[in-house]
Amino acid sequence: MTITYGPDRPCPVEEVPQWDIETDVAVVGFGAAGSCAAIEARSSGAKVDIFELSSAAGGSAALSGGEVYVGGQGGTDVQRSNGFKDETEDFHTYLLMCGGPIADAERVRIYAERGVEHFDWLRDQGVPFKGSYLPGKLIEPTTDDTLVWSGNEQAWPFVEKAKPAPRGHTVQFVGWGGGQELMSKLSERALSMGARAHFDCRAVALITERKGQVAGVVVKMGGKQAFVRARGGVVLCAGGFIGNADMVNEFVPEAGRCDHQVTGGNDNGSGIRMGISVGAATLNMQEFFATIPFYPPESLVKGIFVNNRGQRFINEDVYHGRVAHYVLRQPDRQAWLLVDNKAFARPMLQQDVTIAAIGESWEEVARELGLPVGALEHTVERYNQQAEAGEDPDFHKGPSWLYPLVEPPFAAISYCPADIQTHAFTLGGLSTRPSGEVLDADEKPTPGLYAAGRTACGLPRWGEGYSSGLSLGDSTFFGRQAGKSAAVRRSVVGAGER
Amino acid sequence: MTITYGPDRPCPVEEVPQWDIETDVAVVGFGAAGSCAAIEARSSGAKVDIFELSSAAGGSAALSGGEVYVGGQGGTDVQRSNGFKDETEDFHTYLLMCGGPIADAERVRIYAERGVEHFDWLRDQGVPFKGSYLPGKLIEPTTDDTLVWSGNEQAWPFVEKAKPAPRGHTVQFVGWGGGQELMSKLSERALSMGARAHFDCRAVALITERKGQVAGVVVKMGGKQAFVRARGGVVLCAGGFIGNADMVNEFVPEAGRCDHQVTGGNDNGSGIRMGISVGAATLNMQEFFATIPFYPPESLVKGIFVNNRGQRFINEDVYHGRVAHYVLRQPDRQAWLLVDNKAFARPMLQQDVTIAAIGESWEEVARELGLPVGALEHTVERYNQQAEAGEDPDFHKGPSWLYPLVEPPFAAISYCPADIQTHAFTLGGLSTRPSGEVLDADEKPTPGLYAAGRTACGLPRWGEGYSSGLSLGDSTFFGRQAGKSAAVRRSVVGAGER
Numbered sequence: 001m002t003i004t005y006g007p008d009r010p011c012p013v014e015e016v017p018q019w020d021i022e023t024d025v026a027v028v029g030f031g032a033a034g035s036c037a038a039i040e041a042r043s044s045g046a047k048v049d050i051f052e053l054s055s056a057a058g059g060s061a062a063l064s065g066g067e068v069y070v071g072g073q074g075g076t077d078v079q080r081s082n083g084f085k086d087e088t089e090d091f092h093t094y095l096l097m098c099g100g101p102i103a104d105a106e107r108v109r110i111y112a113e114r115g116v117e118h119f120d121w122l123r124d125q126g127v128p129f130k131g132s133y134l135p136g137k138l139i140e141p142t143t144d145d146t147l148v149w150s151g152n153e154q155a156w157p158f159v160e161k162a163k164p165a166p167r168g169h170t171v172q173f174v175g176w177g178g179g180q181e182l183m184s185k186l187s188e189r190a191l192s193m194g195a196r197a198h199f200d201c202r203a204v205a206l207i208t209e210r211k212g213q214v215a216g217v218v219v220k221m222g223g224k225q226a227f228v229r230a231r232g233g234v235v236l237c238a239g240g241f242i243g244n245a246d247m248v249n250e251f252v253p254e255a256g257r258c259d260h261q262v263t264g265g266n267d268n269g270s271g272i273r274m275g276i277s278v279g280a281a282t283l284n285m286q287e288f289f290a291t292i293p294f295y296p297p298e299s300l301v302k303g304i305f306v307n308n309r310g311q312r313f314i315n316e317d318v319y320h321g322r323v324a325h326y327v328l329r330q331p332d333r334q335a336w337l338l339v340d341n342k343a344f345a346r347p348m349l350q351q352d353v354t355i356a357a358i359g360e361s362w363e364e365v366a367r368e369l370g371l372p373v374g375a376l377e378h379t380v381e382r383y384n385q386q387a388e389a390g391e392d393p394d395f396h397k398g399p400s401w402l403y404p405l406v407e408p409p410f411a412a413i414s415y416c417p418a419d420i421q422t423h424a425f426t427l428g429g430l431s432t433r434p435s436g437e438v439l440d441a442d443e444k445p446t447p448g449l450y451a452a453g454r455t456a457c458g459l460p461r462w463g464e465g466y467s468s469g470l471s472l473g474d475s476t477f478f479g480r481q482a483g484k485s486a487a488v489r490r491s492v493v494g495a496g497e498r
Numbered sequence: 499m500t501i502t503y504g505p506d507r508p509c510p511v512e513e514v515p516q517w518d519i520e521t522d523v524a525v526v527g528f529g530a531a532g533s534c535a536a537i538e539a540r541s542s543g544a545k546v547d548i549f550e551l552s553s554a555a556g557g558s559a560a561l562s563g564g565e566v567y568v569g570g571q572g573g574t575d576v577q578r579s580n581g582f583k584d585e586t587e588d589f590h591t592y593l594l595m596c597g598g599p600i601a602d603a604e605r606v607r608i609y610a611e612r613g614v615e616h617f618d619w620l621r622d623q624g625v626p627f628k629g630s631y632l633p634g635k636l637i638e639p640t641t642d643d644t645l646v647w648s649g650n651e652q653a654w655p656f657v658e659k660a661k662p663a664p665r666g667h668t669v670q671f672v673g674w675g676g677g678q679e680l681m682s683k684l685s686e687r688a689l690s691m692g693a694r695a696h697f698d699c700r701a702v703a704l705i706t707e708r709k710g711q712v713a714g715v716v717v718k719m720g721g722k723q724a725f726v727r728a729r730g731g732v733v734l735c736a737g738g739f740i741g742n743a744d745m746v747n748e749f750v751p752e753a754g755r756c757d758h759q760v761t762g763g764n765d766n767g768s769g770i771r772m773g774i775s776v777g778a779a780t781l782n783m784q785e786f787f788a789t790i791p792f793y794p795p796e797s798l799v800k801g802i803f804v805n806n807r808g809q810r811f812i813n814e815d816v817y818h819g820r821v822a823h824y825v826l827r828q829p830d831r832q833a834w835l836l837v838d839n840k841a842f843a844r845p846m847l848q849q850d851v852t853i854a855a856i857g858e859s860w861e862e863v864a865r866e867l868g869l870p871v872g873a874l875e876h877t878v879e880r881y882n883q884q885a886e887a888g889e890d891p892d893f894h895k896g897p898s899w900l901y902p903l904v905e906p907p908f909a910a911i912s913y914c915p916a917d918i919q920t921h922a923f924t925l926g927g928l929s930t931r932p933s934g935e936v937l938d939a940d941e942k943p944t945p946g947l948y949a950a951g952r953t954a955c956g957l958p959r960w961g962e963g964y965s966s967g968l969s970l971g972d973s974t975f976f977g978r979q980a981g982k983s984a985a986v987r988r989s990v991v992g993a994g995e996r
Binding site: 212 | 809
């Protein structure tokens, strides 16, 4: 009788009928993390097999903007040639702040010190970067330019602690979705280096030895189960779990309430579940990236957000993802962007946004919104006085965005749940070392098991601190480390008992 | 060679040298959940062994106030005899709101429908309740009275959705810490029913069979490892993890920043870790109970909390734990309670609280606190006008607490981190069914493994929604279910293959 395995129960090695594939490093998932893991493992001389659920490489990274968040060491050559200096300490401080309450200091330190080297490495793999700088506050470049401001660098409180620099490095590509170019180059590189890819192939369960170490992985290919021996280790690069409604409902229901799940389609949580099945700890399963792209155009940043008490709650010049998290936790999840005639525009990515109120006075707008009498009027009056004086002592919006909202008509653009489009993906995953080793609740590694990308809880671990390019930066960099670790273990194990 | 086991790696049954103890139900931890699990398992005719790390029964519950949160079904006899009706739907709605974003609807439904029966059951076990009602806003009764308001029942937004009733049922005991009386009665009952207790005995690892089911537990007693076969199952009632600094740092660092860890000393996370080691999923590991007991005396509730923008942020008449979570997430974690001469008092539980500013006018207070000019003054002025009119449209504080702050001198009591004492315990734990069955990431049970109390993620799972008595109510009620489930499994398994 054939036993059918699933991601929640490992297959004991004693039950393996035969080894259908024997390799050094088995990589699960051929996205950003998987490609880079494969490249590095091949560089270290290991035999590599990649198991990919879909019919092509790319994963969710192929749908992204193709931005990689890097800097430090005085700057990448692109930062330098465009006149930006970026010291490691500033990059480090910024990344620590991005990580929020459970930032991983060791991971941040390594990434801050090696970001420049990593950028050069990506280029060495054939990923094209034009090298030019594109100023402005945008979501992602639709030109083929490279360097953009893609986070909270210039906004309070970040700007007070870390000297700002643009750090979003975007692959050379015209239009939305440069991720496809990035991924086509990285996956081609992995294949050209000799990694063997198995498409339409689902990893279904880990194979464990008595002492808990991972010996391989059961995969399903061509309608049959195959048993893969991985002498160095299995590297789980299977994405996050935003596409798994049950897991979202269980761990991060707030992300499930967002309108759009950011995924290439296969972020089904299977990598995380396989890790859990062998005793791995998970971290941060409740955290998610969310965005409400309320800009561009930039003029909207001159408006002010208020909640249903008529209170402001954020400096509006922060990254759109940070705004989203603040909006989502306002009382009754209600918020409006107040603009005057000069600031008004329709957000580029949601032209049909709801104008909840229009008036010749702020009192009229407040009445139309049904807010407590006097609250919104006072908020605008206070803001206008302070903007006039060029300061925002309450919320620290940058001076260049301060502008009194005095030209009627006045409007309130609705950011209430029913009226807006929100986008989300998960930031929680397996607990790992920067080396990719998967950890249990006692922070002890499980021999033979590695994870990277959104299967792991990596560099981006706090929705409020996200910057575009952090997830790709994390996946590519720590994917490399995981691939290398598995390859090194192969040589050590190989030199030993086997 | 003897293998030394630990909670992060199960012991395969093949490695068991001999069964030192054979039992039906092995209960790990002799606190509230463990006692009730043992009583119910014995009632079902199972042989029960309890393994307790310390030298006596009680666990962290013995240090608590001894309040159990119950109601519904028209009310317990204590609620009814004191004139309070409490319909199941109101109790249910309230509990759902308490659970926050990841409330467990099934668990809440069962508890709401059986709370009255559970209260009667506790009395049947010998736990004394005097039956009297003690009015007022308090932390826990120091008299021997029973019924108290112990949560957010009368405060917005709860009061708008669920008809309020007092539901804290406190064991008869004079002074602080009625939990010792509750636990002495429950543990005596378990022993008198024939449960066998092993003190000074540490559960070190689960024992698993090939297919992942749990066959028993390795314990350490008298300096030696002993192997315990549990034919029905192992019930993990080993408390939470607030006493494990590494785990707190990894999963819920915010709780680690609180001044006091609420624990009897043995909430070391070992129960949760043993669950993880066999593939269980954890839920809500980032959540914690926190409190800042800013009242009694009640007059302080008439004050208003402001943050360092001079904004109010909460209706001050909510439960002290809810206030704590709001305070902890204000910008820079800074907050002050503003009071006038009539409202002023020193909080009973922190007499040495810091008075950060005193003034003859609110302007003076604002200046002394260094807040943005005009912000705090406006907030107080607006509040006073509204309090005068008997309403609080911004934050919905109840009319009985609204009172203009007009009698100088005025003061700001500091609730900034350096000046206050905060208390915390963890609310995250193993994913379980209401039956106590421990679940994997796919919500499938692990045969032979059960958990209850703070080892599981139970009824209380949201710091902002906590009410005193919820954790004891949850631990005792769901401890019972887990004990019963393990005993029933014993009879089913016993009738089958073994």
